[in-house]
Amino acid sequence: MLKSLNLQDLRQKMIEATDKRVRIITAGLGINELRAVMRGDPPTEKPNPRYKVHTTSFLFHIRPRYYELGSTIFTHTWRLGFFTAFFFFVELFTGLILMVYYTPSPEKAYDSIIELMTNVPYGQMLRDIHRFGAEAMVIFTVLHMLRTYLTGSYKKDRSFTWLTGVVLLGITMLLSFSGYLLPWDQLAYWAVTVGTSMVEAAPLVGTQLNLLLRGSPDIAANGLLRFYLLHVVLLPLAAVLVISIHYYKVSREHGISLPAKIEEGDISPEEKRVAKTRIDFIPDLFTHEVFLVSLGLLLVVLAVTVFHYRAPLESVANPQVTPFDTKAPWYFWWLQGMLKLGDKILMGLVIPGVLVTLLIALPYIDRNPYRSMYKRPIAVAIGVLAVLALVVLSYMGLPVYGIESDAATRIIQDMAPEEGVGPLREVPFDQLVAGSYEVGVTPTVDMCPTLDYGCPQFEQVFQLYGNSVHEMVANGRLPEGNQALMIIEDWQIDLKKITMRILWPNENGETSTYERHIFLHAARGSE
Numbered sequence: 399m400l401k402s403l404n405l406q407d408l409r410q411k412m413i414e415a416t417d418k419r420v421r422i423i424t425a426g427l428g429i430n431e432l433r434a435v436m437r438g439d440p441p442t443e444k445p446n447p448r449y450k451v452h453t454t455s456f457l458f459h460i461r462p463r464y465y466e467l468g469s470t471i472f473t474h475t476w477r478l479g480f481f482t483a484f485f486f487f488v489e490l491f492t493g494l495i496l497m498v499y500y501t502p503s504p505e506k507a508y509d510s511i512i513e514l515m516t517n518v519p520y521g522q523m524l525r526d527i528h529r530f531g532a533e534a535m536v537i538f539t540v541l542h543m544l545r546t547y548l549t550g551s552y553k554k555d556r557s558f559t560w561l562t563g564v565v566l567l568g569i570t571m572l573l574s575f576s577g578y579l580l581p582w583d584q585l586a587y588w589a590v591t592v593g594t595s596m597v598e599a600a601p602l603v604g605t606q607l608n609l610l611l612r613g614s615p616d617i618a619a620n621g622l623l624r625f626y627l628l629h630v631v632l633l634p635l636a637a638v639l640v641i642s643i644h645y646y647k648v649s650r651e652h653g654i655s656l657p658a659k660i661e662e663g664d665i666s667p668e669e670k671r672v673a674k675t676r677i678d679f680i681p682d683l684f685t686h687e688v689f690l691v692s693l694g695l696l697l698v699v700l701a702v703t704v705f706h707y708r709a710p711l712e713s714v715a716n717p718q719v720t721p722f723d724t725k726a727p728w729y730f731w732w733l734q735g736m737l738k739l740g741d742k743i744l745m746g747l748v749i750p751g752v753l754v755t756l757l758i759a760l761p762y763i764d765r766n767p768y769r770s771m772y773k774r775p776i777a778v779a780i781g782v783l784a785v786l787a788l789v790v791l792s793y794m795g796l797p798v799y800g801i802e803s804d805a806a807t808r809i810i811q812d813m814a815p816e817e818g819v820g821p822l823r824e825v826p827f828d829q830l831v832a833g834s835y836e837v838g839v840t841p842t843v844d845m846c847p848t849l850d851y852g853c854p855q856f857e858q859v860f861q862l863y864g865n866s867v868h869e870m871v872a873n874g875r876l877p878e879g880n881q882a883l884m885i886i887e888d889w890q891i892d893l894k895k896i897t898m899r900i901l902w903p904n905e906n907g908e909t910s911t912y913e914r915h916i917f918l919h920a921a922r923g924s925e
Contacts, residue, residue, distance in 0.1 A: 425450070466676065488531040559648060559652070
C-alpha cells in the first residue's frame with residue numbers, strides 16, 4: 399500500500415486543487431498567473447486569463463480591459479475624473495457613518511453634531527473629512543469639466559458623455575448645498591436661507607418653488623427634513639445612476655480621448671503606433687489606481703490632521719438673528735454676485751438658465767472639427783474669459799462688495815466676526831491681559847510687561863485694529879476726532895469679556911457710539 403502512494407502525484411493533486419480554488423476566488427487567475435501579475439510579467443496562458451477577470455468578476459466587469467497608452471499620459475487628464483469619483487466614494491462611506499449619529503430635527507440636529515465631535519471616537523475627524531471631500535468633489539468636478547472643454551473632448555461621439563457630465567456637475571453642487579444645512583448652525587441656516595431665496599426670482603412659480611424647498615415660508619423642521627432626505631437618498635441615487643451612465647460611455651464605448659497632438663498633430667507613424675499601444679488594466683492600470691487611492695486618502699488625512707482643515711460649526715441656528723456678512727456657500731458666490739448687478743429674474747434665473755443651456759448644447763454649437771487648442775482660439779478664449787468672469791463674480795458675491803456698512807461696524811466685524819474666527823479670537827488666552835487700550839494712545843509694543851514673554855499676538859491684533867481705524871479715516875468713512883477702545887475684563891474664571899468700542903462725532907455735533915462684547919473662554923478651540 400505504501401508503494402502505491404506516490405508522493406509526487408499527491409503533491410501535484412494538491413497544487414491543482416489549490417490552483418483551482420485560487421481561480422475561483424480570483425475569477426480566472428491561477429497561482430502562476432497571480433505571480434506574473436505581481437511581478438509585472440506578461441500573461442502565462444493563452445487566451446489571456448486577465449481578460450477573463452473582466453468577464454466573470456462583478457467588480458472588474460465594469461472596468462475596461464485596456465486603455466491606449468496616449469490616453470494615460472498624466473498631463474492629459476491630470477486624473478481629474480478619477481479623483482472626482484474618488485471623493486464621491488469618500489462622501490458615500492463617511493456619510494453612511496455620520497448618518498448613525500445624526501438626528502434631522504431642529505431640536506436635536508445641532509446637539510447631535512456636538513455629540514459627534516466630542517463623544518464619538520474620531521467623530522471630529524470623520525466630519526472634517528466629509529466636509530473636505532464635499533468641497534474637493536465640487537472643485538474636481540469643475541476642473542474635470544474645464545479640462546474636457548479645453549481639450550475638445552466633448553466632440554463627436556462624446557457629446558452625450560458631456561451631457562451626463564453637465565448633469566453630474568449640477569448634482570454635485572446640489573449634494574454639497576443640501577448638506578450645508580444639516581449642522582443647523584447660524585452659518586448653515588443663513589447660507590441656505592440666502593441660497594433658497596434665489597429661487598423666488600422665478601416668475602409665476604418662484605414662491606411655490608421656495609415653499610417646496612423650505613417646507614414653509616422660513617426654514618424649519620420640514621425644510622431640514624427635506625434637505626436631509628435630498629442629501630442622503632434622492633441625490634446620491636441620482637448621482638450613482640448618472641455616474642454609471644457616464645462611466646459606461648467612457649469605459650465601454652469610446653474610451654478616454656487621446657491628446658489632440660496625437661490625433662491631429664504632425665507626428666510620425668511610429669509615434670502614433672506607440673501612443674495607440676494597449677495598456678492592460680491588470681496589472682498596470684489597476685496598481686496605478688491603487689496608488690492614486692492611497693495617495694488620495696493620505697492627502698485627505700493630512701489635510702484634516704497636519705494642516706488642520708476643520709468643518710466649521712458656529713452657534714446654533716437662530717431665525718430671529720441675522721448674522722452680519724451672511725452669504726451663500728462659496729460655489730454659489732458667482733450667482734450672488736450676479737444678483738447685485740440688476741434684476742433678480744434676469745440675473746438670478748434667465749442668464750444662469752441660458753448658461754446651463756449653452757453648456758448642454760456646446761457639442762452641437764461648436765462646429766469646429768479640431769480638438770487642438772491652437773486650432774480653436776475662439777473657443778479657448780471664451781473658456782478663459784468665462785473662468786475670469788466666474789472669479790470676478792464670485793468676489794462680487796462676497797458681503798464686502800457692494801454692501802455698504804458704517805465704518806465702525808465694518809472694523810469690529812473684521813476683527814471679531816459674528817460667525818467665524820477672526821484675528822481677535824486667534825489670540826492666545828493668556829495674552830489677553832485685563833486693561834483698557836486706546837488706539838493712538840496705548841503704544842503697540844511691550845503692552846504686557848507682566849508677562850515673561852510678552853504678548854506678541856495681541857500686539858499684532860491691536861496694531862491691526864489701529865490700522866483699520868486710520869484707513870477708514872483716510873478714506874473719509876470715519877471722521878477725525880474718533881476714539882477706538884479695546885477693553886479686556888476678567889469676567890469669570892477662565893472667561894474674559896472684551897469690549898470693542900468706537901466713538902465718533904456725528905453731523906449733529908453729538909457723539910455716536912458702536913460697540914460689541916466678545917466673550918472668550920480659555921478652553922475655546924480645544925479638541
